[in-house]
Amino acid sequence: METRDRGVPGPLAPLLEAHRGRPGALLPLLHAVQEAVGYVPPAWVPSIAEALDLSRAEVHGVIRFYPHFRQTPAGAHRVVLCRGESCLARGAEALIAQAEQRLGVPLGGDTPDGRFSLEGVYCLGLCGCSPAAMLDGQVHGRLTPQRLDALLATAQERP
Amino acid sequence: MNPPRETPTVVYVPRDAAALAVGADVVAGAIHAEAARRALPVQIKRTGSRGLFWLEPLVEVATPQGRIAYGPVQPEDVPDLFTAGFLSGASHPLRLGSPEALPYLQGQDRLLHARLGVIEPDRVDDYLATGGYRALEQALALEPPELVAQVQRSGLRGRGGAAFPAGIKWDTVRRAPGPTKYVVCNADEGDSGTFADRMVLEGDPFSLIEGMTIAALAVGATQGYVYLRVEYPHAYRTLTAAIELARARGYLGPDVCGSGRAFELEVRVGAGAYVCGEETALLESLEGKRGLVRAKPPLPALAGLFGRPTLVHNVLTLATVPVILAEGAEAYRDYGCGNSRGTLSLQLAGNVRRPGLVEKAFGMSLGELLYDYGGGTASGRPIRAVQVGGPLGAYLSPSHFDLPLDYETFAAAGAMLGHGGIVVFDDTVDMARMARHAFAFCADESCGKCTPCRIGSVRGREALERVLAGGPVEAELALVRELAATMRDASLCALGGMTAYPVLSALEHFPEDFTARARSGRPVQG
Numbered sequence A: 001m002e003t004r005d006r007g008v009p010g011p012l013a014p015l016l017e018a019h020r021g022r023p024g025a026l027l028p029l030l031h032a033v034q035e036a037v038g039y040v041p042p043a044w045v046p047s048i049a050e051a052l053d054l055s056r057a058e059v060h061g062v063i064r065f066y067p068h069f070r071q072t073p074a075g076a077h078r079v080v081l082c083r084g085e086s087c088l089a090r091g092a093e094a095l096i097a098q099a100e101q102r103l104g105v106p107l108g109g110d111t112p113d114g115r116f117s118l119e120g121v122y123c124l125g126l127c128g129c130s131p132a133a134m135l136d137g138q139v140h141g142r143l144t145p146q147r148l149d150a151l152l153a154t155a156q157e158r159p
Numbered sequence B: 001m002n003p004p005r006e007t008p009t010v011v012y013v014p015r016d017a018a019a020l021a022v023g024a025d026v027v028a029g030a031i032h033a034e035a036a037r038r039a040l041p042v043q044i045k046r047t048g049s050r051g052l053f054w055l056e057p058l059v060e061v062a063t064p065q066g067r068i069a070y071g072p073v074q075p076e077d078v079p080d081l082f083t084a085g086f087l088s089g090a091s092h093p094l095r096l097g098s099p100e101a102l103p104y105l106q107g108q109d110r111l112l113h114a115r116l117g118v119i120e121p122d123r124v125d126d127y128l129a130t131g132g133y134r135a136l137e138q139a140l141a142l143e144p145p146e147l148v149a150q151v152q153r154s155g156l157r158g159r160g161g162a163a164f165p166a167g168i169k170w171d172t173v174r175r176a177p178g179p180t181k182y183v184v185c186n187a188d189e190g191d192s193g194t195f196a197d198r199m200v201l202e203g204d205p206f207s208l209i210e211g212m213t214i215a216a217l218a219v220g221a222t223q224g225y226v227y228l229r230v231e232y233p234h235a236y237r238t239l240t241a242a243i244e245l246a247r248a249r250g251y252l253g254p255d256v257c258g259s260g261r262a263f264e265l266e267v268r269v270g271a272g273a274y275v276c277g278e279e280t281a282l283l284e285s286l287e288g289k290r291g292l293v294r295a296k297p298p299l300p301a302l303a304g305l306f307g308r309p310t311l312v313h314n315v316l317t318l319a320t321v322p323v324i325l326a327e328g329a330e331a332y333r334d335y336g337c338g339n340s341r342g343t344l345s346l347q348l349a350g351n352v353r354r355p356g357l358v359e360k361a362f363g364m365s366l367g368e369l370l371y372d373y374g375g376g377t378a379s380g381r382p383i384r385a386v387q388v389g390g391p392l393g394a395y396l397s398p399s400h401f402d403l404p405l406d407y408e409t410f411a412a413a414g415a416m417l418g419h420g421g422i423v424v425f426d427d428t429v430d431m432a433r434m435a436r437h438a439f440a441f442c443a444d445e446s447c448g449k450c451t452p453c454r455i456g457s458v459r460g461r462e463a464l465e466r467v468l469a470g471g472p473v474e475a476e477l478a479l480v481r482e483l484a485a486t487m488r489d490a491s492l493c494a495l496g497g498m499t500a501y502p503v504l505s506a507l508e509h510f511p512e513d514f515t516a517r518a519r520s521g522r523p524v525q526g
Helices: A012-019 A026-037 A042-051 A056-065 A092-103 A145-157 B017-021 B024-037 B075-084 B124-129 B134-140 B144-154 B166-175 B196-203 B205-219 B233-248 B279-286 B315-327 B329-333 B366-373 B407-412 B431-445 B451-468 B473-490 B494-498 B500-509
Strands: A077-082 A116-121 A133-135 A138-140 B009-014 B042-047 B059-063 B066-070 B095-097 B182-187 B223-228 B264-269 B310-314 B343-350 B356-361 B383-388 B421-426
Touching (some): A012 A026, A026 A056, A042 A056, A077 A092, A092 A116, A133 A145, B017 B196, B017 B233, B024 B042, B124 B205, B134 B205, B134 B315, B144 B166, B144 B315, B166 B205, B182 B315, B196 B205, B196 B315, B205 B223, B205 B310, B223 B233, B310 B315, B356 B366, B366 B383, B383 B431, B431 B500, B451 B473, B451 B494, B473 B494, B494 B500
Parallel strands (some): B182 B223, B223 B264
Antiparallel strands (some): A077 A133, A133 A138, B009 B059, B059 B066
8 A cells, every 4th residue: 555644845844734724725725835836846746635635636636727737847937928809809819929939839838948938818807908918927018019029038138 | 493394295106907017117116216306295106097098007196176197107208297397287298187077087987986096905094085884884783684685776786797686696695594604706807808806906905895794794604705816916915905904904803893793804816717707616616626617506695615605796796785885775776777777897998999997877888888988999990899798798790889788688689798898809800710719718718517618619619710721611600500509508607608609699790701702811810
């Protein structure tokens, strides 16, 4: 029989402690994990499952169900382009194609050098200033091809 | 002795995410720096947005004659504004005059959104000074059945899209047996073309907190959750800060306003799944599970969160409750027409010259909204299509622009008013591509529980991709119609069930876009 106790990874222990016993704790815990290390390391799943009295399959299923949770580290810069109808009406498709071309990865991809993650989202709620995007948590509206290039260039220069 | 310090001039700069997206923070910084350089005492207050987005960043100055607005202000305009004397409301090319006198605002019925862009969202005292928490005071003096009766008399219907009578829900939860009940706020505003929830969360969060507290008193709940989408980090910060402030002032906690009644409120963050905006998937997600839609019955009102009776409402529905109590159910009911009572938060987006928030009594025509408020397209080309009610709403053509904005008229026209989000497209739009987008969206976001949605959306997308590639149109469109009808009739929830609206309406009202001949030479978009 497999041993259940493999030891909890160091950074995970305080997060488990903070969330154990909360009703519906799994999503808040996964958010806390991703906040702490940038993704949800698959190796942590057994400890998470055990702490919340869930099966590993349940935890894995939740991680895979929600697009926000990553199983691998994200790029240094996270580019999120809106492809909701409002932004499509203002040229979002061309901006997405431009970003894919500049970064050399499709929507949903990470650049091999670990510099960028390119994500699509169906709405950022910034429809009053479409087309919109989010770069490293900062929101940008009324995007033009020139402004998108400028944003990507500034991000490229930052560590 | 030092001379008395001159009273600083108050300058208002929005911190709504849409204002930030067009540079409001940079403008606030520039005003601060320029004031310091000129040794002028200026106090910058950060408000929500009034929702006139084409004018953002919209800067307002407090003058003896009231507030004077300037916009849209770019950082490079700031020195010039100072030189012109904008701190005393002087003229300048960007001067708009009194914001309340702008036609866009003047024509509105701002009941629910009266505080947006006016108060600082993180100040309880601002909220109190504008009538906040008066409704809770009234509610604490009323018995729960009377509270429920007020909501019933107001005619309020769910503002999240389904428009179910709120009072019936309240009454069901109130009468449901059991010691533990919940109030859940659906703040998973995932539909493109909608942003009013976000604006309330960022610009007037106490109105939601007060509304949820009153709802909890009415139905007998002691715990509330706000399920907020992860795409709204600014709203998260404002709302969580407001909850802390409310708790510190005794408006939340074990003894709400000394009444002996408890109400705790917690924000839970979603993780990018659109389907969690569906109430039963949302409850599953709150319980820490995959957001799979539940079959109904049982109704969430009887067996909702953790199997307990649960009142689930959208942000705007709950934030309207204090308005109803403060103004009176009958006064609220006096707005609107037919069975659509009160005001609707219309949200103009897409290719529109004046995008923004228009709170109006039900009954205005769609065309009035698009032209009088929206000013036509931003591109200057003719409006060809508008999608009303989100990604699952119907595409309408100019032949529908006389439709009055009320729930029943839209339903009779084969459309859905829903939450009042409206996306405008000009004549370069390719409706076959938009129909394909609707299927693709459903395929991406389907929770996978029911077959019509999970499979139908993929097959529908493939069929339209073959049409777009120049395939045989008639056979493919027959398949698309059949798939859409099956999804409409047999899906478990609105995601699969309503994908038929954008698809079939595009086919019906814009058939020319689906023929190979019409597509050739049409600019590619959307």
